[in-house]
Amino acid sequence: MSRRVTLFDIADALGISTGTVHRALHDHPGVNPMTRMRVLQVSKNMGYRPNMAARLLSQKKQFRISVNTLKGTTSFWDEVRSGIQEEAQALGTHGAEIEFRTFPCLGEGEEEAFEAALAGESDGIILFPSRPRNLRIWIRRASRSKVPVVCVSTDAPESNRLAVVSVDTMASGALAGDLMGRFLNHRGKVAITLSALDITEHTEKLAAFEKTLKTFHPEMSLLDPIEDHDVEPEAYDKCRKLFAAHPDLAGIYVTTEASMPVIQAAKDAQLLDRLTIIATDLFPALIEQIRAGKVTATIYQRPHTQGRLAFRVLQEFLVHGKCSAFRVALAPHLVMPGNLDFFLEKQASGRTNARAAAAASDGPSNFSYNYD
Amino acid sequence: MSRRVTLFDIADALGISTGTVHRALHDHPGVNPMTRMRVLQVSKNMGYRPNMAARLLSQKKQFRISVNTLKGTTSFWDEVRSGIQEEAQALGTHGAEIEFRTFPCLGEGEEEAFEAALAGESDGIILFPSRPRNLRIWIRRASRSKVPVVCVSTDAPESNRLAVVSVDTMASGALAGDLMGRFLNHRGKVAITLSALDITEHTEKLAAFEKTLKTFHPEMSLLDPIEDHDVEPEAYDKCRKLFAAHPDLAGIYVTTEASMPVIQAAKDAQLLDRLTIIATDLFPALIEQIRAGKVTATIYQRPHTQGRLAFRVLQEFLVHGKCSAFRVALAPHLVMPGNLDFFLEKQASGRTNARAAAAASDGPSNFSYNYD
DNA sequence: GTAGTGACCGTAAACGTTTACGGAGCCTTT
DNA sequence: AAAGGCTCCGTAAACGTTTACGGTCACTAC
Numbered sequence: 103m104s105r106r107v108t109l110f111d112i113a114d115a116l117g118i119s120t121g122t123v124h125r126a127l128h129d130h131p132g133v134n135p136m137t138r139m140r141v142l143q144v145s146k147n148m149g150y151r152p153n154m155a156a157r158l159l160s161q162k163k164q165f166r167i168s169v170n171t172l173k174g175t176t177s178f179w180d181e182v183r184s185g186i187q188e189e190a191q192a193l194g195t196h197g198a199e200i201e202f203r204t205f206p207c208l209g210e211g212e213e214e215a216f217e218a219a220l221a222g223e224s225d226g227i228i229l230f231p232s233r234p235r236n237l238r239i240w241i242r243r244a245s246r247s248k249v250p251v252v253c254v255s256t257d258a259p260e261s262n263r264l265a266v267v268s269v270d271t272m273a274s275g276a277l278a279g280d281l282m283g284r285f286l287n288h289r290g291k292v293a294i295t296l297s298a299l300d301i302t303e304h305t306e307k308l309a310a311f312e313k314t315l316k317t318f319h320p321e322m323s324l325l326d327p328i329e330d331h332d333v334e335p336e337a338y339d340k341c342r343k344l345f346a347a348h349p350d351l352a353g354i355y356v357t358t359e360a361s362m363p364v365i366q367a368a369k370d371a372q373l374l375d376r377l378t379i380i381a382t383d384l385f386p387a388l389i390e391q392i393r394a395g396k397v398t399a400t401i402y403q404r405p406h407t408q409g410r411l412a413f414r415v416l417q418e419f420l421v422h423g424k425c426s427a428f429r430v431a432l433a434p435h436l437v438m439p440g441n442l443d444f445f446l447e448k449q450a451s452g453r454t455n456a457r458a459a460a461a462a463s464d465g466p467s468n469f470s471y472n473y474d
Numbered sequence: 475m476s477r478r479v480t481l482f483d484i485a486d487a488l489g490i491s492t493g494t495v496h497r498a499l500h501d502h503p504g505v506n507p508m509t510r511m512r513v514l515q516v517s518k519n520m521g522y523r524p525n526m527a528a529r530l531l532s533q534k535k536q537f538r539i540s541v542n543t544l545k546g547t548t549s550f551w552d553e554v555r556s557g558i559q560e561e562a563q564a565l566g567t568h569g570a571e572i573e574f575r576t577f578p579c580l581g582e583g584e585e586e587a588f589e590a591a592l593a594g595e596s597d598g599i600i601l602f603p604s605r606p607r608n609l610r611i612w613i614r615r616a617s618r619s620k621v622p623v624v625c626v627s628t629d630a631p632e633s634n635r636l637a638v639v640s641v642d643t644m645a646s647g648a649l650a651g652d653l654m655g656r657f658l659n660h661r662g663k664v665a666i667t668l669s670a671l672d673i674t675e676h677t678e679k680l681a682a683f684e685k686t687l688k689t690f691h692p693e694m695s696l697l698d699p700i701e702d703h704d705v706e707p708e709a710y711d712k713c714r715k716l717f718a719a720h721p722d723l724a725g726i727y728v729t730t731e732a733s734m735p736v737i738q739a740a741k742d743a744q745l746l747d748r749l750t751i752i753a754t755d756l757f758p759a760l761i762e763q764i765r766a767g768k769v770t771a772t773i774y775q776r777p778h779t780q781g782r783l784a785f786r787v788l789q790e791f792l793v794h795g796k797c798s799a800f801r802v803a804l805a806p807h808l809v810m811p812g813n814l815d816f817f818l819e820k821q822a823s824g825r826t827n828a829r830a831a832a833a834a835s836d837g838p839s840n841f842s843y844n845y846d
Numbered sequence: 847g848t849a850g851t852g853a854c855c856g857t858a859a860a861c862g863t864t865t866a867c868g869g870a871g872c873c874t875t876t
Numbered sequence: 877a878a879a880g881g882c883t884c885c886g887t888a889a890a891c892g893t894t895t896a897c898g899g900t901c902a903c904t905a906c
Binding site for chain 1: 652685816
């Protein structure tokens, strides 16, 4: 009831020293199994809970963490980075020093970036594995040298990553299915585009989309998925063919960021006005289309929050030595013409926040939160 | 470049003591204006940023904060409380001691609860102002005694509250409008129910809903809003009358938690199957209706996150003495049959997390995150 | 019998900030 | 001239944990 119980209290109760108590609680070598047991017992009984502030203060380590992401062709990765920054600052001095390493496009230079991170003695790595297969061995190598790796946005299966932070793909796909079904009045033919069928995230979205349609809108039909391999011309060509082959297509769900080629193809096929398009993420070109009503809705994957949580998981591991969640899955947000401005404001304030926080000495600014 | 700059570094550079530097940086009395200027100047130049860990550790205050909310008739407030708990634990020892004071129903006992909080020497209060007008003077009184008050879910205008955490009402109303328009193919007659027109949140939702309909679906018509004053029979009766007067009603947006009376009224009026209902929040009875397809969608106000952020804002103020955001607005989540399970899982894991964290001594469990 | 080797444990100094206390000057009052 | 008050500032002890270092004991090996 009275005060908080500390290491000293435990030590006192057992007639031993805080050093021993600490070693016992942390499985450090050099402590008699008997005393360890007693320490664990007593600390549990007394309801000991460590003081994080003291812990952080005493382990004066300045973490160096590397953030390996795609260069900001779209705003997505800029926002991920700003989320990481923001969460890092929030911890004050202990907000590790962060090194950003970007690679120009998918699959190019990411291994080199990873190598640089390892060479640079990073204590942890936040990573977008654009080619998961290629990075597997690198991640394993890192984990052998005790360097934890957190994947953002996309998983790297079978590697020894510490955790994955991403949007919940099932919830995304299912939401798209729900909406498509309702928007189209439970009937019609719909299509889906994705990057490649061997990327877990995309097959999961597909599966959830398909299942939702089958379950709640059984009269609708889903065409075979279109793979664009993240190549814009490929997306355009395949969609043109799709539209030619199915002039009665009612809707299309674009799971990748590359929605512009799809829109262009629809426009060129004179289909844009009667096609219901559900896109993914939010970037300037898409914003116009939403405002113009050409794209009905987009599923926003909250890059800023992904960044924040990725940092938080990594930080927690580096400090506590444990990882509370292997998989952090976010609920996506739905953006439509009416609430579009809300998200644009959030994005903008996120950017200014990042700048303000970087410039400020003590964080005196009264900018607003950016919890998207 | 090298190491972090500390109070000592600044003091050393100026040939003064850390005590003076600290007083200067914090506007404490007893420091020469001249030296204060120089300290501020140098600390800015050297890029000083305080070490939160040290600060937390040294100001050995154990905050006592009171959480005044509605008794858990619905799960909403349970989740708010669990969010507060969770964020409090995350800070380790410094996770203030939290006293929950609940009042049985809207407007009953909340002033007494507030009084008790003040009498109990709380350092801060997190509050659901169910009757904002009545609480105004109490909040003012608290602020006079330097006790910060954070409102969750609903604002108490014209009071001296420190901050407000809630879902973004504009985004909610606009989303409902967008969806209603699309679900109903841009035409038809729709209605809206709310608690009372003098509650800011509800009029904002109404305004956003109306504006979105007008802007993007001008052919639709919106009936006058129905006020239920949070009284279930009143909601039922008024809806029965509404349905009788408008048998061709196409959709209804329920902004309050009291969606069950509306559903019941629709059922009794034989309207349930051709009415598009968009509800608010998520609770067992509603879940059934969503699964059964009677309710098309619900706008989830993320109570857990509201709780988390409310605590975070308050904590920040108590520690730093400043409040980074007066208004924290969350984007709502859209729940539909397909992604319903995702949210139910999150809710469940939130509950077990709260219990696990409370029981654990050091948080050894590897439960999963609950970022909704 | 002495040196060496472990296993186990205590000691004390960090970590950076906050804050109660006291002291040095200087000016006013009696 | 002594006493008191004021302003400004230095000192040092906290806060609770981590960790490098050293010490004590028992046991083995020569």
